[in-house]
Amino acid sequence: MPKGAKAWVCIIGIFLDLINNHSWSHPQLCKIPTTLDGPFVPFTAPFDPSLRGKTVDLPDTDPRVQRRVKGFEPEQISVTLSATYDSVWISWITGESQIGYNVKPLDPKTVSSIVRYGQLRFPLTHEARGYSLVYNQFYPFEGLQNYTSGIIHHVRLTGLKPSTLYYYRCGDTSIPAMSDIFFFKTMPVSAPQNYPGRIAIVGDLGLTYNTTTTVSHLNSNKPDLILLIGDVTYANLYLTNGTSADCYTCSFPDTPIHETYQPRWDYWGRFMQNLVSKVPTNGGGREP
Numbered sequence: 001m002p003k004g005a006k007a008w009v010c011i012i013g014i015f016l017d018l019i020n021n022h023s024w025s026h027p028q029l030c031k032i033p034t035t036l037d038g039p040f041v042p043f044t045a046p047f048d049p050s051l052r053g054k055t056v057d058l059p060d061t062d063p064r065v066q067r068r069v070k071g072f073e074p075e076q077i078s079v080t081l082s083a084t085y086d087s088v089w090i091s092w093i094t095g096e097s098q099i100g101y102n103v104k105p106l107d108p109k110t111v112s113s114i115v116r117y118g119q120l121r122f123p124l125t126h127e128a129r130g131y132s133l134v135y136n137q138f139y140p141f142e143g144l145q146n147y148t149s150g151i152i153h154h155v156r157l158t159g160l161k162p163s164t165l166y167y168y169r170c171g172d173t174s175i176p177a178m179s180d181i182f183f184f185k186t187m188p189v190s191a192p193q194n195y196p197g198r199i200a201i202v203g204d205l206g207l208t209y210n211t212t213t214t215v216s217h218l219n220s221n222k223p224d225l226i227l228l229i230g231d232v233t234y235a236n237l238y239l240t241n242g243t244s245a246d247c248y249t250c251s252f253p254d255t256p257i258h259e260t261y262q263p264r265w266d267y268w269g270r271f272m273q274n275l276v277s278k279v280p281t282n283g284g285g286r287e288p
């Protein structure tokens with residue numbers, strides 16, 4: 001289709017979208033403007049009533065939230081912005097988290113934190129090392145289950161070039177337990193007329209069947225950067241036995257302390273890996 005015709009189809013598409021209360025439903029025809037085409041008059045899309053009105057959490061039986069790796073292979077891999085374009089953090093988890101009455105924290109020293117990376121897929125010429133930790137949520141109340149995480153690894157890559165694609169894999173080369181090869185693109189040099197073209201801003205993601213729709217929209221619009229502006233998994237709507245409620249205090253008025261179900265964080269990290277292993281985020285806010 002010639003460019004002019006495409007533009008008209010796009011304009012007509014947007015018009016039809018507006019009168020139908022849809023926004024951007026013709027991405028294959030429209031070039032969605034980037035921030036560099038702006039500034040624009042702010043536009044608030046009306047709520048689309050075809051979306052699910054009641055959110056339903058993905059259950060722990062959903063394959064998208066289940067642990068798929070073996071042994072100490074990395075999972076929940078993500079790229080997070082550091083101070084400037086020339087550095088990012090690569091984070092991941094090894095080993096299994098535990099929840100129950102007799103959990104035994106893993107020793108973070110048992111698995112190294114190594115990232116191999118470079119501008120070519122083969123060979124990955126650079127190596128960086130980082131640190132690891134575990135966190136525990138132990139309750140001093142009988143009947144409440146305790147949680148201890150897998151080993152959480154953080155490695156900072158430095159000396160990166162701006163607006164450049166890098167390939168990487170992470171893990172421990174000595175076990176060996178290295179991930180597949182992933183890739184991400186660094187931020188441009190920061191300047192008044194020079195910033196990421198596509199910035200996705202999202203909050204209150206949760207891990208529901210609406211989240212899956214939101215995240216597939218994020219994916220298909222190919223953002224350069226994702227800003228997670230707060231509230232992530234809503235693990236705090238759960239008891240330690242995995243029971244949830246839309247309103248914690250209404251449903252569980254008698255619990256001795258506000259409980260959470262930390263495995264929801266592992267579920268979220270697994271579900272999000274496909275997106276956040278390739279698109280840098282700001283790390284996001286973290287409710288308990």
Ligand SMILES: [Fe+2]
Pocket residue numbers: 204230231
């Ligand atoms: Fe929220």
